[in-house]
Amino acid sequence: MPELPEVEVICQGLRPHLVGRVVIDVQASGKPLRHLAPLAAMQEMLGGKRVKTVSRRAKYLLIAFDDETLLIIHLGMTGNVGLFSQTAPVKVHDHVRWQLENGYELRLHDSRRFGGVWLLSAEQAEARESGFFAATGLEPFSLGCTPAHLMSLAAKRNQPVKTFLMDGKAVAGIGNIYANEALFAAGIHPARPASTLRKRDWQQLLFLIRSILSQAICCGGSTISDFINASGESGYFQMNFQVYNRKGGPCSRCGAAIEKIVITGRATYFCPRCQKESKAHPVHI
DNA sequence: CAAGTTACCTGACGGC
């Protein structure tokens, strides 16, 4: 489910309701996740602690406490977090519940259990960029993320540009939907080797990545099947998909049928006329 | 060592 815009929407939705609240207990379903901080450790390290900040890094949600202990939540493919009354019925795939002093609790719901929960000490949290996030690429909106930076990273790669964009070690937060959409907007064929893009291509592509991610955040994210924000509401950016999940449909720019291929095991959608192998023709959006 | 493949899980959907 969640790429950068969806996690950002959840983060913004939770922040006003979570900052200042105190965790009093933690419950878990007992089912394994891709990673799950031990329940006893969460109860001991978070019990009585007050939430100080709620933020995002890549596709991870970061909840920092007043003593700088850091709770990290990743939503995998199907994960979702939201605030519920402690008296609301617990659903089948509610795997972790962080109970608050005000009668509410934060619930992690994740049917496929590809998500994860980590707990970092204040020291580990302080050094997270050289520790937990050491292998994570730059945020696409950060000042350091420049066309030159991306081009130098891509210079060593023969892989398709779409695979490069989706590699969280190169640039953070771009998943299958937004990689497809950004490459359509830039008029770049998704299978084109990342090393063949020129400075001008990277300038346009980065501008369009930022533009599309921003639009998606403003729309409340994309709802494919089960994404809802922290208030239980759907996003609307899927209304704006130009290529993703539109095989056979008309290209909004030229009318040609959108094609679907597989690149590095992932469904890839593109316009065969607007996204030629060799040249980049940015689509006016 | 870069890059492709498989594994981790459940649920939705289409074909028969």
Added chain:
DNA sequence: TGCCGTCAGGTAACTT
């Protein structure tokens, strides 16, 4: 109706 194969927004451990 139901059974079976396929596919899904992510990541990391494998293999080649």
